[in-house]
Amino acid sequence: MLTLPRIVDRPEVPYFALKRTVTLPFEAEIPGIMATLRSCLHARNVVPTGPVFFKHNLVAMPLIDMEFGVPVERLMPAEGDFVSGILPSGRYAEVTYLGPYDDLMEVNGLLIMWAREHGHSFDARPERSGEWFANRAEIYHTDPEDDKGSASSRTTVSIKLKDANS
Template identity: 35%
Template sequence: MSIDTPEIKERAEQPYVAVKRWIAWTEFPVIADRLPEIIGWLAARGIQPAGAPFFRYVTIGGEQDGEVEAGVPVAAPVEGEGDIYAGVLPPGRYASVTHVGHPDQLAGVTTDLLGWAAEQGLTWDMSEDDEGEHWACRLELYHSDPAEQPDMGKWETELAFKLAG
């Protein structure tokens, strides 16, 4: 897989609401299916999303599992409720690339982004221990609305990974 040239972007801190779960990668729909619930939770409170829904990979425990958030950005901090909680994505420099295509291709796009960053001498804001890789912020931002673009092969997804320093 070949990606367009990634960009380095400055991102401001971003309040959001999300759910978090440790999942096997084969169980990804368990967390993905929560996004409409989060959007509905916001709508019931009269809160509009402030950007694209996302998945945030908090801990990657290996090839088989990890801790993932399904989230939606909001304009201002809010109080969570139940297992929907509020957080703030950290500000800083991010390596970012946009992919148009099926989400199943994102593993290859991620590999290419990681390779590009290594070639540039860039390092990630992450740490590693026996539990896995702990990322300060590793995002998949879904810019396509499935209601407006039902063809998943045409979805636009941005990967944005926080850089160290």
């Protein structure tokens, strides 16, 4: 099941994440990535303030530079492969999908096509090695580790749009 695509306003949100470059498909890497992220959060006594998200920074199919993260109350010190930052405020094209994670590539494609057909431009730019996004994320309302992508998995695909003055 897929909601109708929509445009939403999102506030800025501090986050903490583990940065990785992955090759599609990367499902087998998710348990290790999430365990590393959760271990670091636990060691720092940090409780996430929202659901897990996978942020696609640079997409150069089949490679994706990603951040596997969670919203947090405030910026945190980052080290090594861990990063801390602010998810930018602004207008976002979004769609929410109820179903297995295997379909998320298609859901991303449908949202991108819908946005372009409706005259929306993403806050993105071409790079030599792919396309960079200010914030392109899959937000996992059901935990990707516990849920394993069942038919009841709920995921929002959210891509920041260019600001009106950009």
